[in-house]
Amino acid sequence: MTDVLDGSYTQSPAQLYTHGPSPSLQGSARRAIARKASPMKTSFFCTNRYLSLEALSHDGWPTPPALYRSDIGLRSVEAALAEATLADELGFDWVSCSEHHYTPLLQTPNAALFAAALSQVVHRAKIAVLGPLVSMNNPVRIAEELAMLDQLSGGRLVVLFLRGTPNEFLAYGTNPDETRARTQEASVLITRALTEPHPFGWEGRFYRFRTVAVWPGPIQRPHPPMYYSGNSIESATFAAANHLALGVSFYPPHLVAHIMGHYKQECARHGWEPTADQLLYRAFIAVGEDEKEAAALEAKYFGGNVIGGLFRGRGATVPPPSAPPMPTSVGTDADGKNTGADKGPIGFGLGTLRFCGSPDTVVKQIAEFHETTGVGVIDISFGGAGLTLDEAMKSIKLFGNEVLPRIRHIGAAVPSEKETSAAAAG
């Protein structure tokens, strides 16, 4: 069974909390209670990082392909699939991947391809493509891939439309000045491509297709849950207007809360209300047996600012836009503007280990983050460039066994007797 976007659950809401409403409650009553009860979902971000610090430590983007060794590459992807399988067994709600180019940090230039592999080893959790870089790719092709993924996964696909980071616009020769508008148009086109029942043409600003008729169609109707990358107020506004859920990555809690607050206001202006599981946050995480172990992981987690290397070398050469885009007031725009606002060491909020500590500490951090931001899905990466595979796997297991069971209830409201009675009557 699949969760629907409006927060109602086809599984019994009584399964969601200890003292739930009676399973005998019918449809709308159950949905009314379920809408208030949106327990925290956890997504394992499967990065397929290349298991060699030599390549990871190359300063600047792109990393020369000469540093790639086949045996390490094979070991890396086997490890990534093992991590994903483990996450599934531990009870993560989603296993995710993301498109990135020309770097050993995330060896997933084709997120759909990797997600297809995940769909065959992850048997229970949703397959979350968070996401394709829609500013740089053929939107109709993306729609076709998403439909195939939903089919291959048996209707478990979740997708988030990403714009990309400045260095990556160089990968396919995309004009950085145009990427925001391209992302918006592509997102609308992909949605229509997955839902229009008849062949249609598209006359956009950046895309023209005279015949679009996607086969197969998605399993989930009208389409899989769709999120939009919202690391700016402008993007959050667009997402709200187009009835897309929202994902924010790496920013500190106060910025996330600011964006989510704006997003909810805009949603209300457009006549709808997002549920908590339509508010997603991506972060880095490390869990140690105790604070001392966690601190040791934190000290080496980013492997000496490997992530910062993405924005050096050719990655630093995204030129100032010829026609400056509307300045963003929050965080670091994908054009590289306003890098100070998010307080991250690199920009975009990158380089900060958002959740780190013993299991007790991480539970508290996640609860506080939810309290501040209202986020209902956390998409977490355990694979810092400086960690060994064993260290990452241990961190994943600690999280799965000692944190995950204790955070599921976060955001799940237990209805009062009065509410249960009112819903049953009504």
Place this chain on the structure above:
Amino acid sequence: MSGGTQGSGGSSAVFTEHFVNSSGRQIRFLEAGRGQPLVVLRASDALMPSGLNSLLAEHLRVIVFEIPGTGAPPTNGPPPSTRELARTMAGAAAAVGLDRYALMTTNASAPVALWQAIDSREMVEALVLISPSGVFSDGRPGDPELERALSGIKTSTLLLLGTEDDVTSPDAGRMYVRSIPNCYYVLVYDAGHAIEAARPDALFATVRDFLERRETFIVNRGSTVINP
């Protein structure tokens, strides 16, 4: 006959006003351009040459007919049915000397054009509907008889709808597509009901391509060579 009216949309076309008789009514029309004929049906409050018509007049012979019912001349009398209006417009086109022509319309004039394409199918060789309304009940009165007759349209039809159209819903757009056998359905991104106001270049490019190449407009013939 009045003097010419300069076209809009940056076009150099000059439209001249004329009158012709059909079905006992005097029909006003504007004409510009040379070449393949395009008949455009407009309500009288929209009879000034639009940017789209002006640009098309640089490539085609554009004849913009005023659908009688409002406006000059005052002798038009009580309003006929939509189907009768369509016969009147077909008669006007014939009176101007047109044997075969492409037919284009927008918005609430769509039912007249659709009946004309059904009843005068030997004359209408292509049909363009821009933001059509008035056929399917879409919060407003529809036309069930016309709905049933749409399958009788054999001519190639281009239907354009803005993605932000809040008058003709996506569901209504799909019903046109389902009902008209040879219908090419094009969504114009980031345009509301008034596509021409929001995306004039996109509208002109698509309509012109369809009128010049008909069904083969779906084939990309634009060069993608960067450096030969």
